[in-house]
Amino acid sequence: MSEPTKSNDALVRxxxxxxxxxxxxxxxxxLHQLDLRVPQGEFLALMGPSGSGKSTxxxxxxxxxxxxxxxxxxxxxxxxGLSDRRLAAWRARHVGFVFQLYNLMPTLxxxxxxxxxxxxxxxxxxxxxxxxxxALQVVGLAHRAKHFPRTLSGGExxxxxxxxxxxxxxxxLLCDEPTGDLDRKSGDGILDLLQALNRExxxxxxxxxxxxxxxxxAARTVHLYKGQLVNEPVA
Amino acid sequence: MKFLPLIWSNLKRKKLRTLLTVLSITVAFIxxxxxxAIKMALTxxxxxxxxxxxxxxxxxxxxxxxPVSYKERxxxxxxxTRVAHQTWFGGYYQEPKNFFMQTPVVxxxxxxxxxxxxxxxxxxxxxxxxxxxxxxxxxxxxxxxxKIGDRxxxxxxLWPKKDGSDTWEFEVxxxxxxxxxxxxxxxxxxxxxxxxxxxxxxxxxxxWYTVKVKDRKQAGEIAKLINKEFENSxxxxxxxxxxxxxxxxANQIGNIGLICSSILGAVFFTxxxxxxxxxxxxxxxxxxxxxxxKAIGFTNSQVMTFVxxxxxxxxxxxxxxxxxxxxxxxxxxxxxxxxxPVFFLPPRDLAIGAAICVALGFITGIVPAMQAMRLQxxxxxxxx
Numbered sequence: 001m002s003e004p005t006k007s008n009d010a011l012v013r014x015x016x017x018x019x020x021x022x023x024x025x026x027x028x029x030x031l032h033q034l035d036l037r038v039p040q041g042e043f044l045a046l047m048g049p050s051g052s053g054k055s056t057x058x059x060x061x062x063x064x065x066x067x068x069x070x071x072x073x074x075x076x077x078x079x080x081g082l083s084d085r086r087l088a089a090w091r092a093r094h095v096g097f098v099f100q101l102y103n104l105m106p107t108l109x110x111x112x113x114x115x116x117x118x119x120x121x122x123x124x125x126x127x128x129x130x131x132x133x134x135a136l137q138v139v140g141l142a143h144r145a146k147h148f149p150r151t152l153s154g155g156e157x158x159x160x161x162x163x164x165x166x167x168x169x170x171x172x173l174l175c176d177e178p179t180g181d182l183d184r185k186s187g188d189g190i191l192d193l194l195q196a197l198n199r200e201x202x203x204x205x206x207x208x209x210x211x212x213x214x215x216x217x218a219a220r221t222v223h224l225y226k227g228q229l230v231n232e233p234v235a
Numbered sequence: 236m237k238f239l240p241l242i243w244s245n246l247k248r249k250k251l252r253t254l255l256t257v258l259s260i261t262v263a264f265i266x267x268x269x270x271x272a273i274k275m276a277l278t279x280x281x282x283x284x285x286x287x288x289x290x291x292x293x294x295x296x297x298x299x300x301x302p303v304s305y306k307e308r309x310x311x312x313x314x315x316t317r318v319a320h321q322t323w324f325g326g327y328y329q330e331p332k333n334f335f336m337q338t339p340v341v342x343x344x345x346x347x348x349x350x351x352x353x354x355x356x357x358x359x360x361x362x363x364x365x366x367x368x369x370x371x372x373x374x375x376x377x378x379x380x381x382k383i384g385d386r387x388x389x390x391x392x393l394w395p396k397k398d399g400s401d402t403w404e405f406e407v408x409x410x411x412x413x414x415x416x417x418x419x420x421x422x423x424x425x426x427x428x429x430x431x432x433x434x435x436x437x438x439x440x441x442x443w444y445t446v447k448v449k450d451r452k453q454a455g456e457i458a459k460l461i462n463k464e465f466e467n468s469x470x471x472x473x474x475x476x477x478x479x480x481x482x483x484x485a486n487q488i489g490n491i492g493l494i495c496s497s498i499l500g501a502v503f504f505t506x507x508x509x510x511x512x513x514x515x516x517x518x519x520x521x522x523x524x525x526x527x528x529k530a531i532g533f534t535n536s537q538v539m540t541f542v543x544x545x546x547x548x549x550x551x552x553x554x555x556x557x558x559x560x561x562x563x564x565x566x567x568x569x570x571x572x573x574x575x576p577v578f579f580l581p582p583r584d585l586a587i588g589a590a591i592c593v594a595l596g597f598i599t600g601i602v603p604a605m606q607a608m609r610l611q612x613x614x615x616x617x618x619x
Binding site for chain 1: 237238240241244245247248523524526527528529530531532533534535536611612613616
């Protein structure tokens with residue numbers, strides 16, 4: 001594992017973050033005093049066993065949840081102080097999500113799925129179509145634009161998910177087990193794509209995975225164990 | 236507008252369920268439209284505010300007759316401008332199913348007191364000069380294919396003629412139209428003098444009077460004066476505003492408004508449950524997808540609006556179809572062949588129906604929409 005970046009000009013700054021979930025009368029501490037830096041343009045893999053807090057950390061970085069303590073700053077903007085509305089607007093502008101189960105809208109075809117984040121912009125229909133076509137081109141699915149998710153393979157669906165994640169050219173791409181539901185061949189294709197997005201388009205990527213094969217594609221890997229960053233993977 | 240495909244696509248998720256929900260709403264609104272038309276037919280769109288006419292009948296019952304001489308006495312009462320009398324003739328054309336209203340009237344009084352019946356002046360003149368002349372409403376004229384100059388036999392079990400016959404022959408000298416859409420144009424009006432001379436019994440007797448007053452605000456006061464005028468006579472009268480009389484006629488069938496409201500209340504309550512359940516189900520099924528929308532930047536209120544828009548769209552499509560079908564059915568006119576002469580869906584009820592559509596959509600959607608709004612993104616994504 002390489003050393004986490006300590007510089008203050010990192011794109012992602014996680015400072016002293018704690019996350020506590022309340023289940024009944026019990027407090028569950030998922031993250032403990034966690035610090036992390038992700039520089040602009042890095043492809044970072046977050047590894048750890050189930051329940052280590054990987055997805056929780058990803059959600060916090062993506063502004064989907066709020067830390068119980070500590071702060072998260074992305075591109076100089078502290079997320080913990082934003083209202084729900086402003087946080088949603090921030091997500092729309094700065095974050096692209098890629099989910100393990102693709103999370104596509106089954107009632108929309110590929111291009112409509114990719115267009116979704118653009119509906120929150122002021123782009124005209126023609127401009128939106130142009131962006132959608134470009135995103136589908138990048139993921140190699142231009143020829144499947146009119147296809148509905150049920151007619152696409154898992155790998156293709158994930159490519160549509162990635163196209164949706166990058167269509168607004170977000171500051172950071174957050175991937176939660178992007179190959180977790182795919183066979184090795186399709187998974188490799190997705191990892192190739194993510195690597196290309198990082199290397200050729202300079203996209204900053206944080207990817208949660210528990211697959212060493214996937215994490216090997218990242219420029220850096222950090223390990224989480226029981227809510228804390230550790231130097232070596234813990235089985 | 237750019238969100239419309241997204242909303243529409245969600246309705247297509249379970250096509251059969253959406254279709255059935257829309258159909259159940261459609262049926263409810265067809266019922267609403269038809270009941271509104273029936274209510275209109277039975278009450279004649281009674282408005283208590285615009286009555287400048289009084290109805291005067293025998294205090295005991297309208298079927299007990301009043302002397303025709305009362306007309307002059309009533310015309311002498313201050314505030315009364317004109318008095319017209321009518322008598323229930325109860326006839327039919329050719330066979331009993333062709334029943335419609337006929338009454339004998341005095342042409343000049345009739346025209347002066349009932350301006351809602353529009354008769355060309357030359358036809359009124361012809362009527363006045365033709366003893367057996369009658370004017371007939373456009374609806375009946377079209378139904379029975381009568382034209383001016385036709386001789387029309389009307390059979391009545393109530394009024395035998397002096398010669399023993401129960402068939403009265405009238406010459407159609409005019410065809411009148413209604414000034415407003417809810418004016419009944421099925422009745423036939425013929426001359427009282429012909430009727431009075433030819434009938435076998437009750438000469439000089441009429442069923443009821445319609446009294447036109449100068450100032451509608453004084454109608455109540457004048458009604459009291461009329462009642463007083465005939466107090467302690469052999470035929471005491473009951474005078475009341477025409478609208479109140481029509482209302483009490485309608486009430487003989489029952490409280491039409493209450494009956495209609497009760498039926499519709501039950502129907503809409505059921506629809507509320509059906510649609511509400513559909514919307515709750517559709518939100519439950521889509522928790523993960525709603526989470527995705529929020530994750531990619533849709534705000535809580537936008538997600539809430541989508542759910543509300545869906546329920547409103549279902550209600551508006553279903554309700555619009557229902558009201559449209561009801562309008563088509565009622566625009567065909569009286570389906571009973573004469574018992575509901577003023578049968579149509581009033582524009583006011585159409586507007587109320589449209590408002591109910593939107594309200595239904597809103598009420599059935601608001602709870603699931605609030606649930607969708609409150610959904611925590613991270614929690615929702617786990618349910619994909």
